[in-house]
Amino acid sequence: MDIVPLRPDFGVEIRGVTLARIAADDALYNAVRAAFEEHSVLVFRGQDTDNDVQLAFTRRFGEPEIVPVGTSGMGGHFITLTNFGKDGKVVAPDHRYALRNKANQLWHTDSSFKTTPALASILSARVVPEHGGGTEFVSTRLAFESFPAALQQRLENSFAWHNYAHSKGKIAKDLASPAERDAFPPVCWRMVWRNPVNGRKALYLASHACGVEGMAEQAGLAFIDELTDLSTKQGTSYEHAWKPGDVVMWDNRATMHRGRPWPGTEPRLMVRTTVSASAADGLETMRPPKQQAAE
Numbered sequence: 248m249d250i251v252p253l254r255p256d257f258g259v260e261i262r263g264v265t266l267a268r269i270a271a272d273d274a275l276y277n278a279v280r281a282a283f284e285e286h287s288v289l290v291f292r293g294q295d296t297d298n299d300v301q302l303a304f305t306r307r308f309g310e311p312e313i314v315p316v317g318t319s320g321m322g323g324h325f326i327t328l329t330n331f332g333k334d335g336k337v338v339a340p341d342h343r344y345a346l347r348n349k350a351n352q353l354w355h356t357d358s359s360f361k362t363t364p365a366l367a368s369i370l371s372a373r374v375v376p377e378h379g380g381g382t383e384f385v386s387t388r389l390a391f392e393s394f395p396a397a398l399q400q401r402l403e404n405s406f407a408w409h410n411y412a413h414s415k416g417k418i419a420k421d422l423a424s425p426a427e428r429d430a431f432p433p434v435c436w437r438m439v440w441r442n443p444v445n446g447r448k449a450l451y452l453a454s455h456a457c458g459v460e461g462m463a464e465q466a467g468l469a470f471i472d473e474l475t476d477l478s479t480k481q482g483t484s485y486e487h488a489w490k491p492g493d494v495v496m497w498d499n500r501a502t503m504h505r506g507r508p509w510p511g512t513e514p515r516l517m518v519r520t521t522v523s524a525s526a527a528d529g530l531e532t533m534r535p536p537k538q539q540a541a542e
């Protein structure tokens with residue numbers, strides 16, 4: 248197994264192994280897990296991935312998320328991101344699938360709006376468009392480390408509210424369905440996630456963030472926008488250009504990502520599985536003190 252940097256500061260390509268072998272071999276898993284903790288984004292190319300292999304790989308890292316009712320793929324472990332319908336035809340630009348793809352193009356962290364947020368996402372390319380459609384990543388760990396000490400300290404004592412309907416509402420008012428609104432009430436998280444393995448801290452932010460505890464609504468939103476801009480400065484990202492068979496895994500505690508646009512006439516099909524964060528991943532340190540006291 249070889250580990251090849253994608254950038255000097257974060258992200259690596261893992262070569263010479265398949266997801267199936269990693270899932271079946273403790274030593275390989277431990278090496279990949281260490282790379283995940285250290286480098287935040289892992290790229291695997293030329294994988295012959297089906298849903299069974301992807302799920303077995305996902306399970307090595309923790310509990311796979313169940314896709315909630317009201318969402319595509321509900322009740323199962325697989326979220327299908329696509330722009331074509333059951334008839335195989337590409338959907339119109341105002342179709343829910345197309346609008347969801349647009350929401351996905353905002354900088355975000357997967358599942359920050361859930362009562363158990365995500366440790367990792369694993370995305371595999373099944374059908375890729377000819378032009379565009381990449382996925383772009385930034386390291387919120389490196390962003391946090393670049394902030395002045397006073398801002399770091401402020402963030403360590405700050406808590407943000409995350410709401411699924413908020414990010415979807417930026418694209419279309421009713422894009423979050425009533426069932427989804429019920430399934431995902433707003434949740435509050437510390438704005439800094441400390442990795443318990445290496446002690447490094449990362450800004451925890453997303454397009455789902457709709458307010459900052461103790462700040463007036465507009466001031467909180469402006470602070471979130473400012474932090475997003477600081478974390479996504481030009482030249483700090485890695486954009487993955489997908490080929491069929493590629494799999495990318497990322498640490499949702501230490502990165503933000505966004506989908507990039509592509510011509511709406513070209514089909515795209517990606518399958519995502521997600522690992523829920525656990526106490527071992529530092530989840531218990533993320534809850535606001537009030538919430539901890541209530542439990």
Ligand SMILES: [Fe+2]
Binds near residue numbers: 355356504
């Ligand atoms: Fe995402």
